[in-house]
Structures are given as structure tokens and as C-alpha cells.
Amino acid sequence: ASVAPEVGSGTSTFGGSRTIPTYSSGGTYYLYDTTRGPSYIRTMTGNNGTSLPGSYITDTDNNFTDTAARAGVDAHYGAVTVYDYYQNTHGRNSYNGAGANITSTVHHRVNYNNAFWNGQQMVYGDGDGSQFQALVDLDIVAHELTHAVTGATAGLIYQNESGALNEAVSDIMAVMVDRDDWRLGELSYTPGVSGDALRNLANPPEGNQPDNYADRYTGSQDNGGVHINSGIPNKAAYLMAAGGTFRGVTVASIGRAKTEKIWYRALTQYFTSSTNLAGARQGTLSATADLYGSGGAEYAAVQNAWAAVGIG
Ligand SMILES: Cc1cccc(C(=O)O)c1OC(=O)C1CC1
Numbered sequence: 001a002s003v004a005p006e007v008g009s010g011t012s013t014f015g016g017s018r019t020i021p022t023y024s025s026g027g028t029y030y031l032y033d034t035t036r037g038p039s040y041i042r043t044m045t046g047n048n049g050t051s052l053p054g055s056y057i058t059d060t061d062n063n064f065t066d067t068a069a070r071a072g073v074d075a076h077y078g079a080v081t082v083y084d085y086y087q088n089t090h091g092r093n094s095y096n097g098a099g100a101n102i103t104s105t106v107h108h109r110v111n112y113n114n115a116f117w118n119g120q121q122m123v124y125g126d127g128d129g130s131q132f133q134a135l136v137d138l139d140i141v142a143h144e145l146t147h148a149v150t151g152a153t154a155g156l157i158y159q160n161e162s163g164a165l166n167e168a169v170s171d172i173m174a175v176m177v178d179r180d181d182w183r184l185g186e187l188s189y190t191p192g193v194s195g196d197a198l199r200n201l202a203n204p205p206e207g208n209q210p211d212n213y214a215d216r217y218t219g220s221q222d223n224g225g226v227h228i229n230s231g232i233p234n235k236a237a238y239l240m241a242a243g244g245t246f247r248g249v250t251v252a253s254i255g256r257a258k259t260e261k262i263w264y265r266a267l268t269q270y271f272t273s274s275t276n277l278a279g280a281r282q283g284t285l286s287a288t289a290d291l292y293g294s295g296g297a298e299y300a301a302v303q304n305a306w307a308a309v310g311i312g
Pocket residue numbers: 113114115116117135139140143144167184185198
């Protein structure tokens with residue numbers, strides 16, 4: 001058929017190749033998936049301008065190796081991987097739970113050290129080549145799409161403590177998708193430096209973030225420290241999953257699978273637009289009680305994790 005869903009491949013920004021869902025029409029291949037819940041999951045290029053969504057990324061042989069296509073290959077791979085994570089792990093069909101289409105645009109602006117969900121789509125810069133290379137690392141894609149999930153559910157206001165919780169939810173889901181570590185954005189961040197990351201949930205101070213409530217930022221920068229104070233709930237989530245003794249409190253590990261279920265249920269059933277960090281403790285405890293009871297190891301671990309970071 002000259003019009004059909006295909007399985008394609010492409011070269012990653014970070015080396016190696018990715019298998020990606022594509023679409024062919026009249027011998028041209030597109031970064032366009034029609035095989036999942038949404039009508040389409042598509043990845044576009046902004047051609048280093050500012051217009052959105054930009055234009056389709058195409059190829060002539062379904063192997064997207066052009067240098068200009070590589071960020072698109074990673075953003076597209078990330079979008080379908082994150083879609084599958086939410087569908088398979090949490091039973092959620094796209095960010096709105098009702099199969100909303102997903103659009104991503106790469107090559108936004110020039111030397112742009114940023115990635116964001118603009119309320120309608122995901123947008124990725126190429127980085128300036130020093131602080132970042134293309135911000136299309138899988139955990140960055142998962143972080144951005146989770147902002148869409150949060151926007152369609154709790155709607156956590158993006159400032160002060162509710163904003164820090166918004167950021168933490170995106171970081172926590174991101175490291176559950178990119179499950180091999182607790183670091184965030186390591187492939188895109190400082191291409192000239194190995195071993196570092198934008199943030200580290202296991203050790204937030206590595207990313208200049210606090211890991212306890214007493215050390216929280218109370219100034220007005222960064223919308224009241226949304227990317228700073230996220231280190232506090234991030235550390236709590238890490239302790240729930242991995243366990244450990246922190247600031248004199250011992251937390252028994254409950255593992256990643258239970259931790260992601262607790263945070264997803266808290267986000268979708270208990271958090272509201274104004275939930276602060278004390279409310280995050282309460283919401284994750286309520287979610288834990290729903291899922292595993294209030295007398296078991298899971299509930300104790302969640303209580304202890306929040307106590308370890310100085311909340312509750
Ligand atoms: C790089 C960047 C700048 C500003 C906002 C965000 C934002 O989306 O909050 C951002 O992306 C991230 O934090 C993702 C995790 C790397």
C-alpha cells in the first residue's frame with residue numbers, strides 16, 4: 001500500500017539507533033504513529049525558528065539517519081515510549097486519559113537550553129552545545145509529557161511548594177520511565193562532561209537542590225524555587241523506592257513498582273492545584289493506604305521517607 005503505518009529506524013543524537021513507528025505516504029516516510037490510542041503521535045521540526053508545530057520530519061527510506069532528523073528520532077522514540085509507560089503501567093491512554101494526540105517539536109529556536117510542555121505540545125531546544133545538547137534524552141521527554149499529565153489532573157500551580165511538587169512529579173515519573181538510574185537528563189546535559197546530570201533524585205545536592213525541608217529555598221527566583229525545592233519530594237520518593245538511612249531515619253525499600261503506583265494515585269486522586277509539600281505527604285500516605293493498607297511495610301516506608309526529609 002502506498003499509505004500505511006510502518007516500523008522505521010533512525011540514528012540517535014546520543015549514538016546508536018532507535019526503532020520508531022513511522023508512516024508512509026507516496027514513498028515518503030514521516031515521524032508519525034497511528035498505531036497507538038491517539039489518532040497520531042507525531043514529531044515535527046521547528047527549523048530553528050519559533051513557529052509551532054513546524055513541519056513534518058521526512059525520510060526517503062524509513063531509516064532516519066540525516067543529522068537534522070536525529071533529535072526528532074529521539075523525541076519521537078521518547079514520546080511513544082512514555083505513551084506506552086502510562087498505558088501499560090498506569091492504564092492511562094495519553095496525557096489526558098482519553099487518547100489525546102501528542103505533538104512534539106524539535107529544533108525550537110537557536111542554541112536553546114530548554115524543553116517544555118506549552119499546554120498543547122512538547123517543545124525541545126538543541127541546547128547551546130555546552131550546557132546541553134539536544135534536550136531529547138528519554139527522561140527529559142518523560143518529564144515534559146508528565147507536565148501534561150499533571151496539567152490534565154491535579155493542575156499543581158507552577159510556583160512555590162505546589163510548583164516544586166509539580167516539578168518533582170515530573171522528575172519522579174521520568175526516572176521511572178528511564179529506569180536504569182536516578183539521574184535526570186544525563187545524556188543531554190553538558191556533553192563535554194561525563195558522569196554528571198541535570199538533577200539526581202538519589203542525591204539532590206549534586207544538582208544544587210535541597211534534600212530536606214529545613215534547607216528549602218524561600219526566595220522568588222525560579223517561580224519560588226520550583227526546580228530547587230523539588231529536590232525534597234524527589235529525595236523522599238528515592239528513599240521510598242531504594243530505602244536507606246537519611247538524617248537519622250531508616251526507610252525500608254518498597255521498590256520502584258510500588259513507588260510509581262503510589263505517586264500516580266496521589267497525583268490523580270489526591271493532589272489538587274494548591275497541594276503543598278505537607279499535602280504531598282498526606283496524599284502519598286492516602287494513596288499508599290488505598291493500595292497496600294495503612295498497617296503494612298509500604299505505609300511505614302512512606303511515613304519514614306517524608307520524616308527523613310523533614311516533613312511530618
Ligand atoms: C531544561 C528546562 C528548563 C526550564 C524548564 C524545564 C522544565 O521542563 O521544567 C526544563 O526541563 C527540565 O527540567 C527537564 C528535566 C530536564
